[in-house]
Amino acid sequence: METVIEMRNISKIFPRVVANDKINLSVRQGEIHALLGENGAGKSTLMNILYGLYQPSAGEIYVKGQKVSITNPNVAIALGIGMVHQHFMLIPTLTVAENIVLGSEPRRYGFLDMRKAVAMVEEISQRYGLKVDPQAKVESISVGMQQRVEILKALYRGTEILILDEPTAVLTPQEILELFDIMHNLNTEGKSIIFITHKLKEIMAIADRITIIRRGKVIDTVTTASTSPRELAAKMVGREVSFKVNKQEYSPGETVLQLENVQALNSRKLPALKGISLEVRRGEILGIAGVDGNGQSELVDVVAGLRKATAGHIKLLRKDITNASPRKVIAASISHIPEDRHLRGLVLDFTIEENMVLETYYQAEFANGIILNNKQIQMHAKRLIQEFDVRPPDQKTLARSLSGGNQQKVIIAREVDRDPNLLIAAQPTRGLDVGAIEFVHRRLVEQRDKGKAVLLVSLDLDEIMDLSDRIAVIYEGNIVGIVAAEDADEAMLGFMMAGAAGN
Amino acid sequence: MGKQKIWAKDLLEVAGVPAIAIILGLVVGAVAMLWMGYNPVIGYQSLLRGIFGDAYSFGETIRSMTPLIFTGLAVAFAFRTGLFNIGVEGQFVLGMLAGALVGAAWPQLPWLLHVGLALGAGALAGALWAAVPGLLKGRFGVHEVITTIMLNYVSLILANYLIRNFFRVQEQEATANIAPSADLSIALLKQASGGARIHWGTVVALGLVVLVAFILYKTTLGFEFRAVGFNPHAAQYGGINVTKSLILSMLISGSIAGVGGAVEILGVFGRMAVSPILPGVGFDGIAVALIGNNNPFGVLFGSFLFGALKTGAIQMQYVTQVPYAIIRVVIAAIVFFVAIKELVRRILRLKRREV
Numbered sequence: 019m020e021t022v023i024e025m026r027n028i029s030k031i032f033p034r035v036v037a038n039d040k041i042n043l044s045v046r047q048g049e050i051h052a053l054l055g056e057n058g059a060g061k062s063t064l065m066n067i068l069y070g071l072y073q074p075s076a077g078e079i080y081v082k083g084q085k086v087s088i089t090n091p092n093v094a095i096a097l098g099i100g101m102v103h104q105h106f107m108l109i110p111t112l113t114v115a116e117n118i119v120l121g122s123e124p125r126r127y128g129f130l131d132m133r134k135a136v137a138m139v140e141e142i143s144q145r146y147g148l149k150v151d152p153q154a155k156v157e158s159i160s161v162g163m164q165q166r167v168e169i170l171k172a173l174y175r176g177t178e179i180l181i182l183d184e185p186t187a188v189l190t191p192q193e194i195l196e197l198f199d200i201m202h203n204l205n206t207e208g209k210s211i212i213f214i215t216h217k218l219k220e221i222m223a224i225a226d227r228i229t230i231i232r233r234g235k236v237i238d239t240v241t242t243a244s245t246s247p248r249e250l251a252a253k254m255v256g257r258e259v260s261f262k263v264n265k266q267e268y269s270p271g272e273t274v275l276q277l278e279n280v281q282a283l284n285s286r287k288l289p290a291l292k293g294i295s296l297e298v299r300r301g302e303i304l305g306i307a308g309v310d311g312n313g314q315s316e317l318v319d320v321v322a323g324l325r326k327a328t329a330g331h332i333k334l335l336r337k338d339i340t341n342a343s344p345r346k347v348i349a350a351s352i353s354h355i356p357e358d359r360h361l362r363g364l365v366l367d368f369t370i371e372e373n374m375v376l377e378t379y380y381q382a383e384f385a386n387g388i389i390l391n392n393k394q395i396q397m398h399a400k401r402l403i404q405e406f407d408v409r410p411p412d413q414k415t416l417a418r419s420l421s422g423g424n425q426q427k428v429i430i431a432r433e434v435d436r437d438p439n440l441l442i443a444a445q446p447t448r449g450l451d452v453g454a455i456e457f458v459h460r461r462l463v464e465q466r467d468k469g470k471a472v473l474l475v476s477l478d479l480d481e482i483m484d485l486s487d488r489i490a491v492i493y494e495g496n497i498v499g500i501v502a503a504e505d506a507d508e509a510m511l512g513f514m515m516a517g518a519a520g521n
Numbered sequence: 522m523g524k525q526k527i528w529a530k531d532l533l534e535v536a537g538v539p540a541i542a543i544i545l546g547l548v549v550g551a552v553a554m555l556w557m558g559y560n561p562v563i564g565y566q567s568l569l570r571g572i573f574g575d576a577y578s579f580g581e582t583i584r585s586m587t588p589l590i591f592t593g594l595a596v597a598f599a600f601r602t603g604l605f606n607i608g609v610e611g612q613f614v615l616g617m618l619a620g621a622l623v624g625a626a627w628p629q630l631p632w633l634l635h636v637g638l639a640l641g642a643g644a645l646a647g648a649l650w651a652a653v654p655g656l657l658k659g660r661f662g663v664h665e666v667i668t669t670i671m672l673n674y675v676s677l678i679l680a681n682y683l684i685r686n687f688f689r690v691q692e693q694e695a696t697a698n699i700a701p702s703a704d705l706s707i708a709l710l711k712q713a714s715g716g717a718r719i720h721w722g723t724v725v726a727l728g729l730v731v732l733v734a735f736i737l738y739k740t741t742l743g744f745e746f747r748a749v750g751f752n753p754h755a756a757q758y759g760g761i762n763v764t765k766s767l768i769l770s771m772l773i774s775g776s777i778a779g780v781g782g783a784v785e786i787l788g789v790f791g792r793m794a795v796s797p798i799l800p801g802v803g804f805d806g807i808a809v810a811l812i813g814n815n816n817p818f819g820v821l822f823g824s825f826l827f828g829a830l831k832t833g834a835i836q837m838q839y840v841t842q843v844p845y846a847i848i849r850v851v852i853a854a855i856v857f858f859v860a861i862k863e864l865v866r867r868i869l870r871l872k873r874r875e876v
């Protein structure tokens with residue numbers, strides 16, 4: 019098969035880190051080539067170089083045998099390279115069709131020809147089996163749909179080589195399957211795909227070849243047929259990774275969190291929680307399973323004081339905390355790892371040390387009256403950076419320039435370190451590599467073993483089943499059933515997640 | 522970068538882009554002069570002389586930069602909390618009125634106390650005036666740009682109305698002169714410089730620069746303001762009362778502008794006259810904050826730049842007949858080039874995206 023992309027000895031040096039170190043990567047026509055590596059290994063950087071967003075410090079790029087210099091994304095697009103970023107870059111108030119054609123619109127008498135745009139979008143979307151509604155506003159469609167729009171946008175510009183940077187991190191299991199179908203269709207049309215993911219399962223399911231990167235260096239390129247998840251994980255992390263989390267025996271204590279008939283509205287003012295009752299006890303992890311959008315986010319927000327409960331009661335250690343302010347909730351010793359780390363979890367333009375005290379900056383440990391104790395804040399960050407292996411280990415780094423996995427580590431360090439009575443973990447491992455997932459899982463279980471209550475919300479059923487002691491299934495704002503983890507299997511949970519009552 | 526302070530990092534930004542913008546702005550001014558038939562070399566020479574030429578010029582430069590420090594700080598402060606306080610102009614005007622009234626009352630008070638009261642009155646007036654948009658924003662989410670702009674005109678009409686109907690003296694369209702016990706001017710320097718209106722308000726302004734920097738970067742309050750400004754969702758998650766921060770920040774911003782207004786009366790004008798137009802220093806404050814990258818020390822730099830250009834331009838017009846408006850063009854061009862700094866960077870191949 020013909021080689022379409024060849025990157026030779028690519029290096030990229032940032033002020034504090036060598037993100038890429040003499041990387042060689044070749045992608046063949048019509049293949050799905052996976053990039054695998056820990057958080058911060060340099061995958062996104064490498065792809066940003068290929069897409070012309072960054073200039074390499076050294077090295078060469080060849081497209082179809084021709085040496086090229088990709089000085090900006092327009093050059094990349096002209097060469098047939100398209101990219102869908104880890105974070106989408108759509109304009110929410112425009113329609114799907116408008117977003118897709120934006121920048122190279124079909125014109126008529128010098129004006130945007132909307133009818134033609136819609137027709138063209140429909141044509142491509144049919145050809146590759148990417149169903150979208152061209153007239154819908156982007157802000158009103160699901161994340162999975164938005165991703166399709168991004169892919170269509172690339173295809174509309176004549177992409178031959180499509181880069182997908184962690185496309186599955188934000189998708190539901192069903193949407194992931196649909197994405198894989200789309201990727202297959204693109205493949206049969208002769209397009210090449212570079213696919214970044216942390217999920218070994220996904221790689222085994224869809225990739226042809228895999229390049230493993232560790233700390234900026236290529237470790238190996240292997241064919242999927244000749245490898246195994248275990249081998250991949252070991253290559254990527256540089257040691258054996260255990261997929262199984264060891265837990266102490268389940269012996270739940272007193273009830274920490276209690277919800278009684280809690281109701282709440284979503285941001286569109288429609289009922290999202292329709293009477294949730296559940297409890298989480300000391301020394302247990304209660305997992306909330308469900309298809310995305312069934313009230314999980316609202317449930318977490320209500321407990322964290324970020325959304326008003328319209329009815330019902332929330333109690334922490336028998337104290338009523340219904341509709342308490344976030345500060346009160348924090349003071350009541352509830353920690354919260356939020357599902358969207360960019361929206362809520364971090365102030366991206368703050369440094370690591372500032373983010374580490376986002377909830378505690380005013381407490382005696384970090385402030386004398388209203389004057390911040392910067393020395394203390396710095397020491398605190400230094401300690402957590404070391405304990406949680408945040409890279410780069412520099413507390414003055416802006417959160418914005420950390421890799422996704424390290425951003426998550428900052429949040430987890432902050433939340434776990436507060437030694438809470440209740441730890442709420444919403445999608446705690448979204449976008450993390452297997453090594454980091456193992457780390458987060460161990461931390462969550464450690465909290466449980468220390469006698470804390472943990473409320474885990476995840477779309478990843480494997481994660482729910484691996485960690486939870488009990489599993490509550492949420493469907494359309496109701497808990498349809500709560501089952502002991504050892505009695506649960508995927509089929510049964512799947513059945514309940516579709517609305518069938520448990521037991 | 523290990524030990525670098527946060528504000529110093531902001532300051533780094535301040536240096537690069539504005540320097541280039543200033544050069545480009547001066548080039549635009551030179552082209553405009555050429556086009557209108559003036560010699561830009563001679564024009565700029567007399568401009569420079571008008572800024573630094575003698576003690577009088579330099580004193581006047583200091584005088585005209587002083588109100589810009591206040592208004593620039595006010596804009597920058599609100600901006601750090603994510604607010605566009607376009608209403609600094611109006612808060613400044615009401616600060617002037619309050620300062621003039623308190624400054625004229627109680628002539629028997631000791632100097633420090635009287636000055637303190639008058640400045641406090643200015644701060645209070647500015648804060649109250651900013652409270653309106655602050656509350657509307659905090660409580661109902663009404664965008665502050667709309668409300669603050671509208672209130673600017675209201676403030677002018679209100680001040681004129683109050684002076685005409687309640688506070689004017691005899692046949693004049695102005696308030697009474699302030700008492701000597703509230704006078705901020707520095708007679709010694711005034712004489713030594715041949716009449717430049719140098720006053721203690723500049724010292725107050727400098728103190729405020731340090732105080733604002735301290736509040737923003739060294740206190741829990743500043744932490745909250747900056748968190749809200751960067752990401753209100755994360756701030757709320759962190760337990761920060763976003764509504765309270767927005768309102769409080771607006772109040773502080775308004776009081777900074779109000780003190781500036783009072784200083785201008787106590788230090789320069791001595792009384793407040795009915796005026797058909799807004800003084801304009803509030804709007805200039807927006808430009809000053811922009812060029813100073815909303816950093817307190819950057820504001821100091823920006824206000825010096827604009828104060829100098831404005832003072833120098835008067836001399837330039839007087840000596841070489843190059844119209845004053847040219848300098849407004851230069852200022853506008855500088856603001857324009859700072860605002861499109863991304864483009865400036867690219868033109869000059871200063872691509873520093875990865876930083």
Ligand SMILES: Nc1ncnc2c1ncn2[C@@H]1O[C@H](COP(=O)(O)OP(=O)(O)OP(=O)(O)O)[C@@H](O)[C@H]1O
Binds near residue numbers: 057060421424875
């Ligand atoms: N713009 C930047 N400035 C400075 N350092 C950066 C920048 N972008 C990335 N880095 C650093 O380069 C390294 C590689 O980051 P990169 O985003 O490529 O990792 P990644 O493999 O995509 O990780 P993840 O799986 O977490 O997304 C990290 O240490 C990161 O902090």
Ligand SMILES: [Mg+2]
Binds near residue numbers: 062063183421
């Ligand atoms: Mg990445």
